Amino acid sequence: xxxxxxxxxxxxxxxxxxxxxxxxxxxxxxxxxxxxxxxxxxxxxxxxxxxxxxxxxxxxxxxxxxxxxxxxxxxxxxxxxxxxxxxxxxxxxxxxxxxxxxxxxxxxxxxxx
Amino acid sequence: xxxxxxxxxxxxxxxxxxxxxxxxxxxxxxxxxxxxxxxxxxxxxxxxxxxxxxxxxxxxxxxxxxxxxxxxxxxxxxxxxxxxxxxxxxxxxxxxxxxxxxxxxxxxxxxxxxx
Numbered sequence: 001x002x003x004x005x006x007x008x009x010x011x012x013x014x015x016x017x018x019x020x021x022x023x024x025x026x027x028x029x030x031x032x033x034x035x036x037x038x039x040x041x042x043x044x045x046x047x048x049x050x051x052x053x054x055x056x057x058x059x060x061x062x063x064x065x066x067x068x069x070x071x072x073x074x075x076x077x078x079x080x081x082x083x084x085x086x087x088x089x090x091x092x093x094x095x096x097x098x099x100x101x102x103x104x105x106x107x108x109x110x111x112x113x
Numbered sequence: 114x115x116x117x118x119x120x121x122x123x124x125x126x127x128x129x130x131x132x133x134x135x136x137x138x139x140x141x142x143x144x145x146x147x148x149x150x151x152x153x154x155x156x157x158x159x160x161x162x163x164x165x166x167x168x169x170x171x172x173x174x175x176x177x178x179x180x181x182x183x184x185x186x187x188x189x190x191x192x193x194x195x196x197x198x199x200x201x202x203x204x205x206x207x208x209x210x211x212x213x214x215x216x217x218x219x220x221x222x223x224x225x226x227x228x
Binding site for chain 2: 004031033040041042043044045048050056058059090092095096097098099100101102103104105106107
């Protein structure tokens with residue numbers, strides 16, 4: 001998985017609780033991304049980062065925030081989890097230029113009860 | 114806005130048969146297109162990508178795709194399916210905003226391979 005780890009790999013939480021997912025890379029890549037995967041929707045971009053402290057919103061950013069204080073770590077936070085945020089979350093690195101490949105982590109399965 | 118559409122959420126083939134997974138794109142500028150594969154409970158892995166260098170692109174595991182501008186298509190093919198090809202396949206287009214590029218994915222096609 002191209003030097004990308006995600007933690008936790010599985011999490012069950014309750015509605016209204018805060019949740020933070022971590023993506024860690026050892027590739028020293030500038031660009032990092034968070035996607036969610038839902039049946040029938042493919043992958044949808046939540047937020048991305050183009051450098052330390054530089055982030056931007058993606059297609060489905062409502063209810064999510066991110067932070068990147070170090071090159072190797074990109075955190076995704078659900079401030080108050082809802083059942084609609086039950087999903088599989090993938091981190092990716094790479095990209096930046098239009099022809100660049102993105103490399104994906106193993107994913108985190110989040111269930112919000 | 115750039116987008117891709119994958120025709121067929123599920124495709125079933127027999128082992129040894131031709132695999133054809135369809136992807137059509139919508140783009141006002143020359144697109145850069147990607148095919149990714151996802152095996153069960155795994156992350157996505159790049160199969161191949163079109164970067165305008167050649168219209169026929171060869172990828173890993175015997176897959177290839179042909180960019181056809183006249184048909185706005187980038188279909189994925191493999192001459193002979195193996196059981197190990199059973200997975201979900203995603204087509205994606207690179208989208209550039211404010212100087213940074215991201216990927217927009219299709220909804221995916223699940224490939225089922227029967228003996």
